[in-house]
Amino acid sequence: MDDLVQWLGEQLDEEQREAEDALKKTTTTRRRIGGRWVEDVVQPPEWRRSAWSPARVLREIDADRRILDLYVTAVAERVALRTRMRALTDKELDEFGRLHAQESVLIETGRRLAPIVRLLALPYEDRPGYREEWRP
Template sequence: MNDLVTWLRAQLDEDEERTRELLYWTQQTILALKEPKLLGKYIPGWHDWPKVERLCRERLAEVDAKRRILDDAAGYIADGMEAATDGLAGRVVAYLALPYADRPGYRDEWRPE
């Protein structure tokens, strides 16, 4: 289970890094579109950039929430209290990892039943 927790933390770190990079370039694009020489010109899709920015912020909040859930569940497992949760802590970690099952390093043994 420790391998899964470590692997999942790395996936969340990667998600955060990629999302922060996208957020940066989205904000740069929004600023560029406010350039005076572009005012009044039709730029297809210009109105979608704030939506992308919002999605990035939501994704960062989602990654943070997943980290908190993972930390709580991993704490129960590390403290030997998983039995007290009737196995829920381990299942929560396995469920959190499912969206990343197509990434390198995911093991079929981690897939919840």
């Protein structure tokens, strides 16, 4: 899953760059209509013929990154807990039990988020580097 997380992050970076570049092509003009000033957002012609919106793409990327971060955080916290558990002595059984319970929650969180991360990668399956093993 580490490879998938890294690859998906790279795809999101590329999409973000493209959307930000597209937003730079959007201009705002002001004109006077009926005695008052009105602002118009002028988009390139190719956008007007499609439902594609760079602002929407950026919002989707932000949402995808947040989901990815939930997974990465759960995995990293589990690794950190496991390290703490290994350092405990036999006298610290209560602490071990508490950490083990936390680890169980993190394992379950990762297990539930892993298929979602695979689904997030699916729109990019036609890009170089996508592996069939990642398919949900």
